[in-house]
Amino acid sequence: MSRETWKKVFSTIPDMKLVELVELWSIQVKGFRYINQENIKQARALVIAEALKPRNLKMIKAYYTITDEEADETDQEEEMTLSSLMELYEEGKELHLILGGLYASEDEELEKLAGELEKALLKKYKVDDLSSLIPRGNKRVEEKPEDKKVKVQASDWEKKWSKSEEKNKDLRAKINEWEKQYSQLKQQLKEEKQLMLGDKQKLQQELGVARSHHRETVEQNRETYEENRRLKAEIAKLKAENSHLNAMLLKNQQEVAVAKLDEKPPEQSGLTDKKQVLLVGDPKNKLTENSAKHTIQILELKDIPEALESDLLEKCDEIWMMTYLVPPQMRRKIKRKTQKSVKEFTDFPTMKRYIEKG
The missing domain is CATH 3.40.50.11230 (Rossmann fold)
Incomplete structure (x- = not known):
C-alpha cells in the first residue's frame, strides 16, 4: 500500500492518541526530546513523516495487523460489510484502527472496502478529508446507566487494547533482536570483506614480484642468447683462421720437403x-x-x-x-x-x- 494511503490513516489519529502511539512505536523526532500533549500539534507533521519511513512503517503495519486480528477473534461470526464498519465507527471504535486493520491486511477486497468506507464517511459527515473527523473521535461518549451494550463494548476494547499492547511489545522485542542479528551479520560481512581485500592485496603483491622475476629472467636469457651467438661467431672465425693456418703450414712443409729432395749436398757430388x-x-x-x-x-x-x-x-x-x-x-x-x-x-x-x- 502506498505512503499516501497510510498518511490518510495517520491523519485520523487524535492528538492524544498519537502521543500514546509515539511512545508505543518508539518513534523519535528531531528537535523534540519527548512528544507530549503540549507539543504534539507542532510535532504532528514530523511524527507522521517519521512514521512513514520504511523501517517504522513495517512495524506499524504489524501493529495494525495484530489489532485487527484481536477484533476478529470476538466478532468472527459477523460478516465484514460497509454497514457493519459504519456501525463499528458509530459505536466508538477509532477510525485509524478500522482503516489501519483493513489496509494492513493487504487483501484487495478489504482495501476496496476501506475505500468505500472513506467515501461513505466523507459523504455522511459532509467533510472534505478524513482528518476533519478527528474532533468527533475526541468527544467523550457519556455513559448512560441503561446503555449496557456500550459499557460492555468499552470493556471489551480495553481488553483488546491491553492484549494488543502486549503483542506489540513482543513484536518490538523481535524487531530489536532481528536488528541485533542484522548488525552482527553486517559486521561479520565487513570483517570478511576486509580479509578478502587483504588477501587480494597480498596476491597482487605476489603477482607483481613474479612478473618482476619473469622480466629479469627474460632479460638474462636474452643476454645469454646474444653472448652465445657472439661466441659462436668468434669460434667459427677462429676455426676458419685455424684451417687457413693449417693449410699454410702444410704448404710450407711440402715446399720444404720438395726443397730437400731437390737439394744435393756438396760432399755427395758424383755419388x-x-x-x-x-x-x-x-x-x-x-x-x-x-x-x-x-x-x-x-x-x-x-x-x-x-x-x-x-x-x-x-x-x-x-x-x-x-x-x-x-x-x-x-x-x-x-x-x-x-x-x-x-x-x-x-x-x-x-x-x-x-x-x-x-
Missing part, C-alpha cells in the same frame, strides 16, 4: 743419389733419418687429406706405408691417387730389414 721415399705413418724411429740409401719424408695421418689434394705423392721416388698405423680407408685413397707402387709394411722390424738390404 749415387738417394731414393726419395714418402713414408705414410710415423714409426717414431731414428732409422728413418739415418738411412744411407734413402731420404725418408714422414707423412703423418692428419696431413694425408692435404697431401691428396697436392702433387706431393708424385714428387717422391717410392711410397712406403705403415699399415698398422694407417687406416684401410686412407690406404685405399692413397693407392687410387698415385700411379706409383706402394710398399706396405705390417710392422717396423719388416721395414728395418728392407732398408738394411738396400
Whole structure:
C-alpha cells in the first residue's frame, strides 16, 4: 500500500492518541526530546513523516495487523460489510484502527472496502478529508446507566487494547533482536570483506614480484642468447683462421720437403743419389733419418687429406706405408691417387730389414 494511503490513516489519529502511539512505536523526532500533549500539534507533521519511513512503517503495519486480528477473534461470526464498519465507527471504535486493520491486511477486497468506507464517511459527515473527523473521535461518549451494550463494548476494547499492547511489545522485542542479528551479520560481512581485500592485496603483491622475476629472467636469457651467438661467431672465425693456418703450414712443409729432395749436398757430388721415399705413418724411429740409401719424408695421418689434394705423392721416388698405423680407408685413397707402387709394411722390424738390404 502506498505512503499516501497510510498518511490518510495517520491523519485520523487524535492528538492524544498519537502521543500514546509515539511512545508505543518508539518513534523519535528531531528537535523534540519527548512528544507530549503540549507539543504534539507542532510535532504532528514530523511524527507522521517519521512514521512513514520504511523501517517504522513495517512495524506499524504489524501493529495494525495484530489489532485487527484481536477484533476478529470476538466478532468472527459477523460478516465484514460497509454497514457493519459504519456501525463499528458509530459505536466508538477509532477510525485509524478500522482503516489501519483493513489496509494492513493487504487483501484487495478489504482495501476496496476501506475505500468505500472513506467515501461513505466523507459523504455522511459532509467533510472534505478524513482528518476533519478527528474532533468527533475526541468527544467523550457519556455513559448512560441503561446503555449496557456500550459499557460492555468499552470493556471489551480495553481488553483488546491491553492484549494488543502486549503483542506489540513482543513484536518490538523481535524487531530489536532481528536488528541485533542484522548488525552482527553486517559486521561479520565487513570483517570478511576486509580479509578478502587483504588477501587480494597480498596476491597482487605476489603477482607483481613474479612478473618482476619473469622480466629479469627474460632479460638474462636474452643476454645469454646474444653472448652465445657472439661466441659462436668468434669460434667459427677462429676455426676458419685455424684451417687457413693449417693449410699454410702444410704448404710450407711440402715446399720444404720438395726443397730437400731437390737439394744435393756438396760432399755427395758424383755419388749415387738417394731414393726419395714418402713414408705414410710415423714409426717414431731414428732409422728413418739415418738411412744411407734413402731420404725418408714422414707423412703423418692428419696431413694425408692435404697431401691428396697436392702433387706431393708424385714428387717422391717410392711410397712406403705403415699399415698398422694407417687406416684401410686412407690406404685405399692413397693407392687410387698415385700411379706409383706402394710398399706396405705390417710392422717396423719388416721395414728395418728392407732398408738394411738396400
